[in-house]
Amino acid sequence: MADVTVVRYSHEGEKFEILVKPDPALDYKLGKKKDISSVLVSDDIYTDSGKGTKPATDKLVKAFKTEDSAEIVKIILQKGDLNLTTDQRRKMVDEKKKQIIAFIAKTYVDPKTHLPHPPLRIEQAMKDGRISVDPQKNVDEQVKDIVDKLRSIIALKSENLQLEIVIPAQYASQSYAILKSVGSLKKEDWQNNGSLKAILEIPAAARPNVIDRLGSITKGSASVEVIQ
Known part of the structure; x- marks a missing residue:
């Protein structure tokens, strides 16, 4: 080379x-x-x-x-x-495809179950549809076109949820940074005792990840309820 x-x-x-x-x-x-x-x-x-x-x-x-x-x-x-070599292009396509599949799995759900499709199912659908990936373009520049093509193979729906979250005072400040990074805070209400009550809007497919991250930070003491 x-x-x-x-x-x-x-x-x-x-x-x-x-x-x-x-x-x-x-x-x-x-x-x-x-x-x-x-x-x-x-x-x-x-x-x-x-x-x-x-x-x-x-x-x-x-x-x-x-x-x-x-x-x-x-x-x-x-x-x-x-300017890529053949091997580099293949490597970059594989990496970009993983990023796109991960994005779709986190952002879109099966409208029948309201759950995300497993990444392997998305990957197989891309293969079945002969959907190509541009290694030089960002994920957000090409994912819409890829999702439009995938919809003829698997059902995909972009769906948001609103979560009502209550976080104890000792974990509130650390958890607040997580909430800001994973979704859109529609409401935040800091209590006199330092705890936080918030309404968070997220993609439906991101719900398991948000619950896991909050559970890890708060040692399972956070309350998370779906309100929409």
């Missing part, structure tokens, strides 16, 4: 490129690596890396709202298209 490959990014017809190390760059795109310096061959920004041509500063500012090369390189690496 070559020691260098390219990440390409386009903005309003202008093209930008950076040179990266293939495997570290793939790990970065998959979220497995955070250190950009270990990914880059250099922090130079090109319009055509093969010819060595570089963009004018005004074009960089127009496209990236900054002339800070470190910030620009980060944007290109995050949003640009990595």
